[in-house]
Amino acid sequence: MQPAPPILEVRDLCVEYATAGRPVGAVDHVSLDLGAGEFLAIVGESGCGKSTLLFAIARLLSPPARVVAGAVRFKGRDMLGMSERDLREVRWREFSVVMQSAMNALNPVMTIGAQLGDAMTAHARLSARAVQDRSREVLRLIGIDPIHLRAYPHQLSGGMRQRAMIAMALLFTPDLVIMDEPTSAVDVVAQRSLMVQIKELQQQLGFAVLFVTHDMSLVSHFSDRLAVMYAGQVVEVGATRTLFAAPQHPYTRGLMAAFPSIRGARQSLRGIPGTPPDLGDAPPGCRFHPRCPSMMDRCRSDPPVLAPVSQALVRCHLYDDDVPPQH
Amino acid sequence: MMMSPLSTRPPSEDGPRAPTEPLLQTVGLTKHFPIGGLLSHHQLHAADGVDLVIRGREIVALVGESGSGKSTLARLLAMIYRPTRGEIRFRGRSLATLRSRRDVLEYRGRVPMVFQDPYSSLNPVFRVSHGIMRAIKLHRPDLSGGGRRAEAERVLRLVGLAPPADFLDKFPHELSGGQRQRIGFAQALASRPLLILADEPVSMLDVSIRIGLLNLMAELREREQLSLLYITHDIASARYVADRLLVMYAGHIVEQGGTEEVLQQPRHPYTQLLLAAAPDPMAEIGVSSWAELGEPPRVVDPGPGCRFRWRCPRAEAVCSSIDPELRSVDGGAGIHLAACHVAARQPPASPLPDARTAGQAPPTAGAAGRG
Ligand SMILES: Nc1ncnc2c1ncn2[C@@H]1O[C@H](COP(=O)(O)OP(=O)(O)O)[C@@H](O)[C@H]1O
Ligand SMILES: Nc1ncnc2c1ncn2[C@@H]1O[C@H](COP(=O)(O)OP(=O)(O)O)[C@@H](O)[C@H]1O
Ligand code: SF4
Ligand code: SF4
Ligand SMILES: [Mg+2]
Ligand SMILES: [Mg+2]
Numbered sequence: 001m002q003p004a005p006p007i008l009e010v011r012d013l014c015v016e017y018a019t020a021g022r023p024v025g026a027v028d029h030v031s032l033d034l035g036a037g038e039f040l041a042i043v044g045e046s047g048c049g050k051s052t053l054l055f056a057i058a059r060l061l062s063p064p065a066r067v068v069a070g071a072v073r074f075k076g077r078d079m080l081g082m083s084e085r086d087l088r089e090v091r092w093r094e095f096s097v098v099m100q101s102a103m104n105a106l107n108p109v110m111t112i113g114a115q116l117g118d119a120m121t122a123h124a125r126l127s128a129r130a131v132q133d134r135s136r137e138v139l140r141l142i143g144i145d146p147i148h149l150r151a152y153p154h155q156l157s158g159g160m161r162q163r164a165m166i167a168m169a170l171l172f173t174p175d176l177v178i179m180d181e182p183t184s185a186v187d188v189v190a191q192r193s194l195m196v197q198i199k200e201l202q203q204q205l206g207f208a209v210l211f212v213t214h215d216m217s218l219v220s221h222f223s224d225r226l227a228v229m230y231a232g233q234v235v236e237v238g239a240t241r242t243l244f245a246a247p248q249h250p251y252t253r254g255l256m257a258a259f260p261s262i263r264g265a266r267q268s269l270r271g272i273p274g275t276p277p278d279l280g281d282a283p284p285g286c287r288f289h290p291r292c293p294s295m296m297d298r299c300r301s302d303p304p305v306l307a308p309v310s311q312a313l314v315r316c317h318l319y320d321d322d323v324p325p326q327h
Numbered sequence: 328m329m330m331s332p333l334s335t336r337p338p339s340e341d342g343p344r345a346p347t348e349p350l351l352q353t354v355g356l357t358k359h360f361p362i363g364g365l366l367s368h369h370q371l372h373a374a375d376g377v378d379l380v381i382r383g384r385e386i387v388a389l390v391g392e393s394g395s396g397k398s399t400l401a402r403l404l405a406m407i408y409r410p411t412r413g414e415i416r417f418r419g420r421s422l423a424t425l426r427s428r429r430d431v432l433e434y435r436g437r438v439p440m441v442f443q444d445p446y447s448s449l450n451p452v453f454r455v456s457h458g459i460m461r462a463i464k465l466h467r468p469d470l471s472g473g474g475r476r477a478e479a480e481r482v483l484r485l486v487g488l489a490p491p492a493d494f495l496d497k498f499p500h501e502l503s504g505g506q507r508q509r510i511g512f513a514q515a516l517a518s519r520p521l522l523i524l525a526d527e528p529v530s531m532l533d534v535s536i537r538i539g540l541l542n543l544m545a546e547l548r549e550r551e552q553l554s555l556l557y558i559t560h561d562i563a564s565a566r567y568v569a570d571r572l573l574v575m576y577a578g579h580i581v582e583q584g585g586t587e588e589v590l591q592q593p594r595h596p597y598t599q600l601l602l603a604a605a606p607d608p609m610a611e612i613g614v615s616s617w618a619e620l621g622e623p624p625r626v627v628d629p630g631p632g633c634r635f636r637w638r639c640p641r642a643e644a645v646c647s648s649i650d651p652e653l654r655s656v657d658g659g660a661g662i663h664l665a666a667c668h669v670a671a672r673q674p675p676a677s678p679l680p681d682a683r684t685a686g687q688a689p690p691t692a693g694a695a696g697r698g
Contacts, residue, residue, distance in 0.1 A: 045533050045535050045536075046504070046533045157393065157394065158393055159393075186393070187392045187393045187560035187561075188392075188560050188561050188562070188601070188604045188605055188606070189392050189560070189600065189601065189604040190392070190393070191604070191606075192603075192604040192605075192606070193604075214533045214534055214535070215534045215606070216534070216608070217534070217606040217607065217608050218606045220606065220607075220608035221608075221610075244608045254535070255534075255535060256608075258534055258535045258537075258538055259534050259563075259606075259608075260561075260563040260564050260566055260567050261563065261607055261608075261609055262562065262563045262566060262590055262602055262605055262607060263607055263609055263610060264609065266566060266567070266587070268567075269538045269541070269567055270538070271535055271536070271538040271539055272535055275503065
């Protein structure tokens with residue numbers, strides 16, 4: 001049987017920021033597929049292009065950012081060439097976006113109920129009754145007592161505000177929810193309960209999730225697949241559990257050694273020495289080479305390509321000699 | 328394998344250090360905020376009856392969810408807030424006896440604070456040198472102009488920003504989040520502190536940058552012989568720097584003890600919740616799927632009884648009538664303490680049941696919600 005076609009296909013996407021000097025290549029030839037109902041996480045340090053990638057996919061980029069090459073297909077439709085009118089039809093109803101900070105995304109002087117209502121009436125003709133019913137329904141779904149429809153954002157805890165944002169994204173039961181670090185502003189307990197709830201809703205309602213985070217440990221039990229980004233490029237992608245069990249790219253290994261664990265013996269933590277490059281002036285060869293503990297001569301000049309290594313795709317010269325599996 | 332310069336230095340292996348004279352001590356420290364307008368008599372109990380001790384050269388972690396009262400406690404210790412009740416003693420002397428501005432200034436220099444948000448804690452219109460030089464002028468009147476400059480360079484080097492001359496002339500927007508937090512520590516060091524109150528200094532930074540700052544705190548303790556109160560909601564990060572842990576919930580210290588002891592044998596159900604919530608890729612899927620939806624409690628006019636009982640999977644009848652007190656749970660040694668009726672009489676905990684099936688939600692008073 002043929003596998004179902006992916007609902008989201010990203011092909012060789014390149015995004016640049018125009019600057020006074022050289023353009024900044026924040027997303028460089030990124031290709032990703034997302035299946036219906038799948039949970040794909042994108043991880044990497046701040047500044048590696050995660051938000052730019054999400055914004056490009058959701059058609060939310062504004063100058064000086066510009067898609068310079070590549071394609072994005074959502075449910076078979078060309079997203080990049082779509083008219084603003086068609087886009088309005090698709091956005092919210094078929095895909096929605098949850099931003100990093102609810103504090104910035106929510107209007108501080110409107111009640112949660114009024115904001116849910118606005119979002120709904122902007123995209124559909126609905127009776128006041130229907131708006132009211134649906135608002136209560138999505139709040140309950142995400143674990144907020146509908147009594148909070150009358151609350152203003154500042155009256156809610158950080159965790160509840162983030163949930164209200166997710167409720168808003170689910171108003172029209174979209175097929176894809178794009179989330180940009182939705183838990184980074186809340187504490188570890190609220191973060192955990194949000195993750196569990198996103199996962200439960202995803203399984204219950206069947207939407208696909210594209211989830212961005214700088215904290216790889218956060219998604220370890222929630223995403224189906226994981227894409228690691230470094231300096232605008234995907235450097236490793238594979239099934240989440242496989243990737244945690246056997247990370248192959250030196251950068252992925254570095255990220256794995258960066259978060260503290262409470263289980264097992266206390267090990268000293270290692271970070272990744274150095275800082276990510278300025279994307280207006282990325283290093284030649286492998287972009288990670290100035291920080292890589294396994295750097296070889298050719299890494300300084302030859303850019304590695306994303307290639308199959310056992311079950312994953314890895315962008316690293318360490319695996320140049322691996323013979324691709326025969327079919 | 329070679330130790331990278333970024334490797335963390337684990338806290339002393341033999342657990343908490345031998346008791347020495349407290350550097351700072353609080354007795355019954357309490358802060359209530361009146362809320363709900365002039366005619367209302369409601370009180371928000373942000374910190375209630377906190378007894379804590381911080382010794383010389385000790386790193387103590389204060390851990391708890393948002394809203395548990397950590398920042399309030401830090402602000403009381405920094406003399407930003409005035410206590411509703413209770414006392415703070417620094418090197419044996421009650422802060423209530425500091426009357427002159429000079430005494431207060433002197434204390435603030437000895438016990439400075441580093442804040443959570445590196446993006447708003449530095450004034451964007453001033454160069455890095457401004458805040459550091461100001462702290463030096465204020466707290467080190469003995470230094471000449473040249474001495475001040477040398478001191479500014481010394482503190483920048485201490486926080487790992489070298490060459491210091493390059494950083495002094497930078498504006499905050501030219502620095503990364505991690506570098507800004509280092510500037511925050513440099514400003515604190517400029518007043519020759521004995522205790523730095525670090526309120527969530529790494530919470531807003533990338534995971535990969537946090538380690539460097541945790542290391543920095545451990546280094547400062549060694550090099551400058553100072554103590555640190557490390558405030559965090561992430562109990563896992565405390566493991567890598569702290570000698571002792573204080574766990575705070577709803578204004579109370581609910582558990583305390585040596586870091587490894589508390590992490591390996593958490594006795595209070597709330598500490599167990601914090602541990603279960605910490606993301607851990609190495610955990611079994613089943614272990615890690617434990618989560619609960621409870622929001623931090625309302626601490627407005629709390630009555631008697633354990634404040635965690637609404638969320639607690641072990642709650643019993645006694646929990647809703649009598650406040651549990653901090654009691655020794657290490658056979659009387661008095662280092663590991665927990666404030667829980669059940670923990671007080673039970674051996675170390677078995678794995679937690681699913682909290683969602685236990686406990687009941689507290690009555691919600693209005694649309695404002697809890698937390
Ligand atoms: N307005 C802008 N002008 C120029 N460059 C920008 C702008 N915004 C972002 N960038 C560049 O794009 C890169 C990626 O940014 P971003 O997508 O926000 O990364 P992430 O979400 O991973 O932190 C940054 O390193 C920065 O160099
Ligand atoms: N200045 C204030 N006025 C009124 N309430 C406050 C004030 N500061 C803190 N609170 C309340 O005190 C409780 C504890 O807050 P805080 O000390 O900031 O906790 P944490 O730092 O652990 O998140 C919260 O309920 C908070 O809303
Ligand atoms: S290509 Fe070379 S420098 Fe790049 S990650 Fe692999 S070994 Fe390191
Ligand atoms: S005192 Fe009771 S409610 Fe409180 S933590 Fe212990 S068992 Fe739970
Ligand atoms: Mg981002
Ligand atoms: Mg705080």
